[in-house]
Amino acid sequence: MSIIDEVAQAVEQIREEEAEALVRRALNEGVDPAELLNKGVLLGMKGLGKKFSEGEYFLAELIMGSTIGKQCIDLITPYLPSADRRKSGVVVIGAVKSDIHSIGKDLVAMQLRISGYEVHDMGIDVPTMKFIEKAREVKADIIGQSAFLVSTIPYTAELVKYLNDTGLRKNFKVIIGGTGTSDQYARSIGADGWAKDCFDAVGLCDRLVRRE
Numbered sequence: 001m002s003i004i005d006e007v008a009q010a011v012e013q014i015r016e017e018e019a020e021a022l023v024r025r026a027l028n029e030g031v032d033p034a035e036l037l038n039k040g041v042l043l044g045m046k047g048l049g050k051k052f053s054e055g056e057y058f059l060a061e062l063i064m065g066s067t068i069g070k071q072c073i074d075l076i077t078p079y080l081p082s083a084d085r086r087k088s089g090v091v092v093i094g095a096v097k098s099d100i101h102s103i104g105k106d107l108v109a110m111q112l113r114i115s116g117y118e119v120h121d122m123g124i125d126v127p128t129m130k131f132i133e134k135a136r137e138v139k140a141d142i143i144g145q146s147a148f149l150v151s152t153i154p155y156t157a158e159l160v161k162y163l164n165d166t167g168l169r170k171n172f173k174v175i176i177g178g179t180g181t182s183d184q185y186a187r188s189i190g191a192d193g194w195a196k197d198c199f200d201a202v203g204l205c206d207r208l209v210r211r212e
């Protein structure tokens with residue numbers, strides 16, 4: 001088993017000290033940080049979510065596991081490559097109202113920043129109007145929303161509706177992401193795009209800003 005697989009397993013099995021030690025060792029050994037993040041930590045977190053949804057883990061374990069995942073992500077972050085680019089565009093991003101899932105959004109914000117975007121991270125539990133106010137204030141190119149719950153995903157549609165109703169739709173591209181959302185759903189609500197992960201999110205923003 002590769003060290004990346006071991007990281008995934010340690011995160012999924014909530015073995016805190018081991019997960020962090022493995023990540024440190026992998027970084028010292030020169031393992032590709034993006035691969036370590038994607039195929040190690042993030043895969044482990046996916047496994048964690050699966051165990052939770054299947055009833056094998058309870059909420060306490062989900063919280064512990066996601067804390068370990070976040071700590072591992074923090075260890076890897078400084079090693080991720082930073083693109084030396086001119087300012088690519090302005091993005092306002094946040095988790096929709098009543099949604100406190102932040103880890104994925106934080107990763108998207110980070111990848112966008114290292115790819116040259118000016119990112120305004122509004123945090124979690126952001127009411128729809130706050131996204132719009134901020135986007136107008138900073139003259140954003142793109143508004144990005146993260147949503148995870150059946151009960152919170154509809155707020156992404158609310159944003160598009162508000163923008164349409166106020167005549168502001170043409171000013172901003174709207175993108176969404178998070179478990180439970182999909183490309184198909186994004187299209188159905190009239191958003192401009194969806195991305196499965198933080199790396200695709202950068203490609204998506206590049207396409208939207210350059211209108212490729």
Ligand code: B12
Nearest residue numbers: 049053066100101102103104144149150177178179197198
């Ligand atoms: C970690 C986690 C938590 C943590 C969050 C900690 C934190 N600070 O973020 C805690 C424990 C707090 C939590 C709480 C809850 N959770 Co939770 N959680 C998860 C879990 C296991 C992983 C999410 C995660 O961080 N993944 C790792 C990151 C890196 O990946 P990601 O989030 O998918 O992000 C990537 C992409 O989605 C994309 N992306 C993300 N955002 C955006 C935005 C844009 C604009 C773009 C383009 C792309 C993009 O790029 C990201 C990076 O690559 C998921 C399971 C899952 N499979 O998603 C459940 C899950 C989302 N949670 C779930 C539930 C039910 C809950 C709770 C209701 C549990 C409860 N009973 O209290 C609460 C809800 C609280 C609330 N009001 O929001 C369910 C949702 C079910 C549903 N469809 O409604 C899931 C799917 C678990 C499950 N299978 O049942 N959770």
